[in-house]
Amino acid sequence: MIYLDNAATSFPKPRGVIDAVIRYLSEIGGNPGRAAHASAREASKLVDRTRRLLASLLGNVDPSRIIFAPSTTVALNLAIKGLLRSGDHVLATSMEHNSVLRPLNGLARLGVTHSLIPCSSSGELDPADILPLIQPQTRLIALIHASNVTGNLIPVDEVGKIARERGILLLVDAAQTMGKIAIDPEKLFVDLLAGPGHKGLLGPMGTGFLYVKSGLELEPLWEGGTGTQSESLRQPETWPERFESGTCNAPGLAGLAEGIAEVLQLGFEAIANHERRLVEVLLEGLSQFPQIIIYGPKDRRSCTGTLSFNIQELDCAEVAHILDTAYTIAVRSGLHCAPAAHRTIGTFPHGAVRVSVGPYNTEEEIHSFVKAIAEIVEFHSS
Template identity: 50%
Template sequence: MGIYLDNAATSYPKPETVYAAVDRFMRDVGSSSGRGAYRKALLADKIVFATREALGRLFGVRDVSRIVFTANATESLNLALKGLLAPGDHVVTSSMEHNAVWRPLKRLEHERGIEVTAVPCSMDGSLNPQDVADALRPNTRLVALTHASNVTGTILPIGEVGEAARRHGVLLLLDAAQTAGSCPIDVEALGIDLLAFTGHKGLFGPTGTGGLYIREGIDLLPLKEGGTGGESILEHQPNHLPDRYEAGTLNVCGIAGLSSGVEFILNEGVDRIREKEKELTGYFLQALEGIHGIEVYGPKDPEKQVGVVSLNISGVMPQDVAHVLDEAYEIMVRSGLHCAPMAHRTIGTIDRGTVRFGLGYFNTIEEIDAAVQALAEIARKALS
């Protein structure tokens, strides 16, 4: 069976309704959306629309045609950055970003001559919103920020940054890979112009689902061209959303599952999910304090972080800790740089990475206890 503590990568298990929705779709519907006019094709289309509506309720988006489906947050971020930025544009980001933000920016820096400023975060991953405001220049087009670090869990002050960006007429792109579904996000309240999210983490959907919210008035260059079902007579990609950014057959099977995942969240309530994750994180952090030889990174405060805890055991490489946890204790965690080398430079672990625990809504206190006990044993052996 094992104890799954890698929810920051992909949430597991999923709500029962998600499995059922995928199975039902594959068996009983099975067709593509927005293509045929027979009843089953329209049913597929209806499922896709219902998912857009559910996501709209979750993120406070009224016009749900502004939510376009992608394969994951990485594709969403690529669409936002490559679709928006032009030569001479300046982008402000943080030193805690994932490669899904950093690598597209580096490519654009090289190919389009954009300028990038990465505002340094402190050792625990936290960001001073004033530093972002101070980094804005007349040619700043975009602030691109992660909502919460996938290495330390640190939640960045999006509301304050959004306010500063809006005051300066700069757009805000939020990478909500670690927060969509597990932290409240309202695009209006937080001043978010572009919201990139993935379906397979906090939203409880299958892998291969994700999306981007694009505020009205922002036109992005599409990442890809192709069939859209409608407006086939046009030689170019249609201007109307969502078709403009959804060339090619959608992952309707995955979206059917995502729909049930989001409905599950709406029924439970994001606040309740956040409370549960805070409780588990707080419990875990407190238990770790008592273990000799363990260094925990990040804010070490459940109020300031999501259910992500990174740590190292002195004298043992993180990949060895992860291996022993899996082999001897059947505890699944991730080790290494977690696709975010910048974040490891910030917290001082670039030379070896960390062991990362990703706690989720379905984890229990008993599972945390088991992890703490295992870590204590590994640490004790390392010291002796």
């Protein structure tokens, strides 16, 4: 198989990740923070290590402000629903994923309103477009760091400056950038940041996190056993356990530490350069065909390794199906859980074919992909 769906989840996972999950399940086994025996202590150590690794990746933030979650989606829900109250107004871009737009839409019934900042038809945001949309009650700007459809990066630092100067909080959805770009929330004026463990950080599925700036208060969305202050019926005030009720995905988090170690070993810049080079090769190949429409910015220097396109007259789902069944190539077609982004780039309601590369894809794989597309184009135009 040629796997070109790394924006959904990265594959393959490094050997160290697989070994760490197997080791946890076969040799450790205990529930972190739930007992004093050696197995639970070892489990706690592993989970703490992953938390510290993530904190150091984010410019050495306080590890207690990293809340583990099973996915970016859950982390975004915690940020949005734990923070916003009736009367608050939120700004989000027209490139946001449903993981931001559905919670915001759901909060409308509780009196939280939101407006979308329009992006261009190539998915780009001009930070100046935010200014006229700010209201006195604007409490939060929710910003996708890189589009999961077009791959372009949103200028978080510029938006962060605008937000900080006006006392507005900034939440960043780093689903497509964690592990691909060095992110320092302090330098970017970011107050909350949600990310996955299972995409760019190369960890197992079922891992993700929310970072919340020190001093910022948030209401927990779920309450229960934390392994601490068990005598009290009140949810502990201490971070991160205030937000981590219930047994965590300790095998997944043990694996995530090894994913992070692999990313650090490869280097952010080397990963980003490799992925950009693969997209260049892909673009060179696809642009030979006048029937192919490519979305996103022409200049791909500020983009991740994600690119979407369509073949004129052909349904994107059919293209993905042919790639899968005739060529064993995995891509994702449709709306990518981002209907607003597809409206923005003009591909709603059918969507597009999305190719998303990862650190282990090769130029040969991209050449094979382009060859498959050439055959599909030829077959359908004859």
